Amino acid sequence: MSNEAVLHGSHVDTSHHADAHHGDHHDHHHHQSFISKYVFSQDHKMIAKQFLITGMVWAVVGGLMSVIFRIQLGYPEASYHWLTDILGDINKNWVTKEGRITADAYYAMVTTHGTVLVFFVLTAGLSGTFANFLIPLQIGARDMASPFMNMLSYWFFFAASVVMMSSIFVESGPFSGGWTAYPPLSALGDASPGSKTGMDMWLIAMALFVVSSLLGGLNYIATVLNMRTKGMSMTRLPLTIWALFFTAVLGVLSFPVLFSGFILLIFDRNFGTSFYLSDIFLSSTNTALPNEGGSAILYQHLFWFLGHPEVYIILLPAMGMVSEILSTNARKPIFGYMAMIGSLFAIVILAFLVWAHHMFVTGLNPFLGSIFVLLTLLIAVPSAIKVFNWLTTLWRGNIRFTPAMLFAIGFVSLFISGGLTGIWLGNSALDIHLHDTYFVIAHFHIVMGVASMFGMFAGIYHWYPKMYGRYLNNTLSYIHFWLTMIGAYLIFWPMHYEGLAGMPRRYYDYSIWESFKQFAELNRFISTVAMIVFAVQILFLINFFYSIWKGRKVTSQNPWGSTTLEWTTPINPGHGNWPGEIPEVYRWAYDYGKDGHEFIPQTQPVGENESHH
Amino acid sequence: MSMFFTIAVIVLVFLIIFQIAKASEYVAVLKGEERGRRQQNKVNGFLMIGFLVLGLVGVYVCNEMFYHKTLLAHESASVQGEKVDSMLWVTLIVTGVVFIITQIILFWFSYRYQESDNRKAFYFPHNNTMELVWTVVPAIALTVLVVIGLRNWFTFTSEAPKEAMKVEVTGKQFGWIFRYAGKDKEFGKKYFRNIDEAASNSLGQIWDDPKNFDDVVVTQTMYIVKNKPVELIINSRDVIHDVGLSHFRLKMDAVPGTPTTLWFTPKFTTKEMKEKTGNPNFQYEISCDQMCGNGHYSMKGVIEVVTQLEYDAWFAKQKPNYFAAFPDKDPANAQPAAPAAGADTTAAKAVAAAAH
Incomplete structure (x- = not known):
């Protein structure tokens, strides 16, 4: 399909065109080659699946790494020759003679786990998948504003993935200085083996990733603003679209700043500049470096200017999907639709104004710190609005516990638990005690890691019938939810206590520390649960891939009884989404249970006697 | 196998x-799909309430198991840390109450409003009063927390009292170096290119600066005095480190090229803490809290909090680093003529001699 057709499709006065297009489109669809259909596809739905499956591969890699480094934390004395044989094949510095994991391996995996989970899974895998899949379907467009750019966005992500994956296998090891990559550690190969070739590849991969993210983001924004079907005003958009739209805005405005930070780092690493470097004497080489006058803290400002919005880039799509799924399955409108948009907007604005709360203990000017405390805790207000609105959405509903609904409820629970500890950490006087301890690990894994993962699962379970025309196995889905939910709390809840003992994060071994070694048993417990939870995710993957081919077929166009436009498309929509004309929209997306109707689709004109809300 | x-x-x-x-x-x-679905719905509704009950029990059990292993079980070892603790309790109560109420509501609603033929979902799209209430109430609660937090923050980050003793802490891969100013109470100048481990100059002290002659440099263990404020002047020699003082409830980054400071008043000697914690091996440990390389986890320092008397006795035994760098200037090695008039004046004389 040509781009022009895409653009025309979004206009109303194209009934003549759309009919002609109908036949044309289907022929076209059948003549597609394997390459143009599955590889270099410009269909937003296929690109979404590409993002999803690449994200899943990374989730398995990143998750497996966490299991391996948790083995080190939980069972530091044990030796696993079978495991270390494999690791030793990857890098000879990763195992000791006794069959144990080395500190180099530990830090390489901690770093890779963080980087790929944050960027490749929860950014590309989450908004890449659902922005691509849902934006055209829910606003009533045939495809993205620029399908070609959309395809490029995926392939830049793919290239980033290839480079990042390759970096694991270089001789000096992948980057191992933590996902935040603070210089001077990340700038000096002599300070850490991972900061040699591994870091160059990390930076290249991240640069490619930023390009992918910008291409995608600009496209999402353009599509939402320009290509809504007739009647789809901004205030009739489902909240998923609002959330994905705001996510794209955040990404477009903040990723370039990260990129500039990386450029300066590349210069410091390779071209002898001193943006971040000053007063450095390296013990490993016994030499003083020539650099003077740089500021290592400058990097942190540039990094966190993206880094903080990044956590909302991860969280907002999950919030949007959860709002949609809660409302659909409670058979009730989302409570406070405008307040939900308003609070999303407030979060977006505040997301840009709180970055320095990651830097309270860097020697930041205390007055500046106090401003960031105020703005940080302010975020709790829109967050509270969202939580109370979700709770009220459930109130007096008629709840169907589909697997998606369970994950959405789980998301709310986790968001509450993790959000509340944010109030502790955002207050600088407490942060000075809790910063860089396991309290932080517990906080961000619950609120951003696991919660967003739950949002992603909710999205997958909810839209799987639309993606593949089949259902996932329900029993497996329920097992997946309950074990993951219980496991997530068992893993991360006790970590708060480790944090309250001051136990620092990113430690390979605690046995020499009188203050922290009392948690050996707890660490073993956490590691064991982590392994089980990881195994449960494999169960999900089996369910996912098995059901693509063997799942129960979807027989009705609208299996969840949903009001939104994607359920007006055929069960297996082709490229172009609607065979005929794009439907017109007459109402908002949340008319569930109105005037005694079970639900009223957005495409149904407002009746004369219908009540107003 | x-x-x-x-x-x-x-x-x-x-x-x-x-x-x-x-x-x-x-x-x-x-x-029949419909019947199966309803059954599954009931099971999940039941599991929701089960999760809530077991979860709350779990929260209690977890607290019983681990509370005594945290720092909260013993009072803070610094005056500043008391404020951290009291603030922590206030925050815990506020967030704890919200946590319990919202989680109960979430899972109770899920259970209570599970699908039933006898109920129609209530069409309830918005209510301005309710929304206003849950905007304003959190805003007020947060204002209280911000006010408490900022008052403490400005106390912690204020200028150290004049009588505070000063210790310069320098992080390096992977250990800590401490410098005391000596009798003149002023640190001599240093420059990173002068660092030369072989010549006993691990900090790059400039020997042309006479203030350096009495500066004492030690590694591994830092001695400070009970009830006397101490100001740390924190540096790094290579990458970013962090002086983590969990028992004092404080920490501060060590940034190469940009010195930072942190001050606090220790309340108990190490000996007293051994008794209070019932742990004969108790140590005030300095943990590096900022990822600094593959030895990060082993970058441990020790703080020995002692009484003034003990401190004076310890300090009297320390030799200025100047004598390590220039053994011939050390009166102990010098010709017997040197009068025992105190280390600093001897050093000054030695310098005067060296200048010629």
Whole structure:
């Protein structure tokens, strides 16, 4: 399909065109080659699946790494020759003679786990998948504003993935200085083996990733603003679209700043500049470096200017999907639709104004710190609005516990638990005690890691019938939810206590520390649960891939009884989404249970006697 | 061998679960999809309330098991840390109450409003009063927390009292170096290119600066005095480190090229803490809290909090680093003529001699 057709499709006065297009489109669809259909596809739905499956591969890699480094934390004395044989094949510095994991391996995996989970899974895998899949379907467009750019966005992500994956296998090891990559550690190969070739590849991969993210983001924004079907005003958009739209805005405005930070780092690493470097004497080489006058803290400002919005880039799509799924399955409108948009907007604005709360203990000017405390805790207000609105959405509903609904409820629970500890950490006087301890690990894994993962699962379970025309196995889905939910709390809840003992994060071994070694048993417990939870995710993957081919077929166009436009498309929509004309929209997306109707689709004109809300 | 066994067991468990899941899907289809769905709905509704109850019990049990292993079980070892603790309790109560109420509401609603033929969902799209209430109430609660927090923050980050003793702390991969100013109470100048481990100059002290002559440099253990404020002047020699003082409830980054400061008043000597914690091996440990390389986890320093008397006795035994760098200037090694008039004046004389 040509781009022009895409653009025309979004206009109303194209009934003549759309009919002609109908036949044309289907022929076209059948003549597609394997390459143009599955590889270099410009269909937003296929690109979404590409993002999803690449994200899943990374989730398995990143998750497996966490299991391996948790083995080190939980069972530091044990030796696993079978495991270390494999690791030793990857890098000879990763195992000791006794069959144990080395500190180099530990830090390489901690770093890779963080980087790929944050960027490749929860950014590309989450908004890449659902922005691509849902934006055209829910606003009533045939495809993205620029399908070609959309395809490029995926392939830049793919290239980033290839480079990042390759970096694991270089001789000096992948980057191992933590996902935040603070210089001077990340700038000096002599300070850490991972900061040699591994870091160059990390930076290249991240640069490619930023390009992918910008291409995608600009496209999402353009599509939402320009290509809504007739009647789809901004205030009739489902909240998923609002959330994905705001996510794209955040990404477009903040990723370039990260990129500039990386450029300066590349210069410091390779071209002898001193943006971040000053007063450095390296013990490993016994030499003083020539650099003077740089500021290592400058990097942190540039990094966190993206880094903080990044956590909302991860969280907002999950919030949007959860709002949609809660409302659909409670058979009730989302409570406070405008307040939900308003609070999303407030979060977006505040997301840009709180970055320095990651830097309270860097020697930041205390007055500046106090401003960031105020703005940080302010975020709790829109967050509270969202939580109370979700709770009220459930109130007096008629709840169907589909697997998606369970994950959405789980998301709310986790968001509450993790959000509340944010109030502790955002207050600088407490942060000075809790910063860089396991309290932080517990906080961000619950609120951003696991919660967003739950949002992603909710999205997958909810839209799987639309993606593949089949259902996932329900029993497996329920097992997946309950074990993951219980496991997530068992893993991360006790970590708060480790944090309250001051136990620092990113430690390979605690046995020499009188203050922290009392948690050996707890660490073993956490590691064991982590392994089980990881195994449960494999169960999900089996369910996912098995059901693509063997799942129960979807027989009705609208299996969840949903009001939104994607359920007006055929069960297996082709490229172009609607065979005929794009439907017109007459109402908002949340008319569930109105005037005694079970639900009223957005495409149904407002009746004369219908009540107003 | 055990590995194959483990994998075989895991695969088997997966297969069994998978087969059960497939079978239950068929059963559901046979029974009629609608009936199967309703049954599953009931089960999940029940699990929701079960999760809530077990979860809250779990929170209690977890607290019983681990509370005494945290720092909260013992009072803070610094005056500043008391404020951290009291603030922590206030925050815990505020967030704890919200946590329990919202989680109960979430799972109770899920259970209570599960699908039933006898109920129609209530069309309730918005209510301005309710929304206003839950905007304003959190805003007020947060204002209180911000006010408490900022008052403490400005106290912690204020200028150190004049009588505070000063210790310069320098992080390096992977250890800590401490410098005391000596009798003149002023640190001599230093420059990183002068660092030369072989010549006993691990900090790059400039020997032309006479203030350096009495500066004492020690590694591993830092001595400070009970009830006397101490100001740390924090540096790094290579990458970013962090002086983590968990027992004092404080920490501060060590940034190469940009010195930072942190001050606090220790309340108990190490000996007293051994008794208070009932742990004969108790140490005030300095943990590096900022990822600094593959030895990060072993970058440990020790603080010995002692009484003034003990401190004076310890300090009297320390030799200025100047004598390590220039052993011939050390009066102990010098010709017997040197009068025992105190280390600093001797050093000054030695310098005067060296200048010629």
